[in-house]
Amino acid sequence: MDAWAGLDPMMAETELEKGSVLFHRNADANTYGVLNVREVFAKEHPEIVVRVLRQYERAQQMVDRESGGVAEHARQGGAPFGRAAGDHRGVGVGGGHFGGL
Secondary structure (H helix, E strand, C coil): CCEECCCCCHHHHHHHHHCCCCCCCCHHHCCCCCCEECHHHHHHCHHHHHHHHHHHHHHHHHHHHCHHHHHHHHHHCCCCCCCCCCCCCCCCHHHCCCCCC
């Protein structure tokens, strides 16, 4: 795996559907917007990293504008969406959005 976009909704899904229990949770440490990439991959493929960040930002702006419609699409698509869903508005670098990407 060269890149990964966080753990939710997989964590929420396994908690809800399989009764999994996290052994450590510190909600104050959550950023709700961490994207990870291996340094080697980022150096070898900077254009892919920028493209992912642009699309992530585009999706976030759509959620900000149309949160109800996005939630309905997620439900219709079979996404595990409901009581485990959080408020991810305002996600981005430094508490803002990605700006000039």
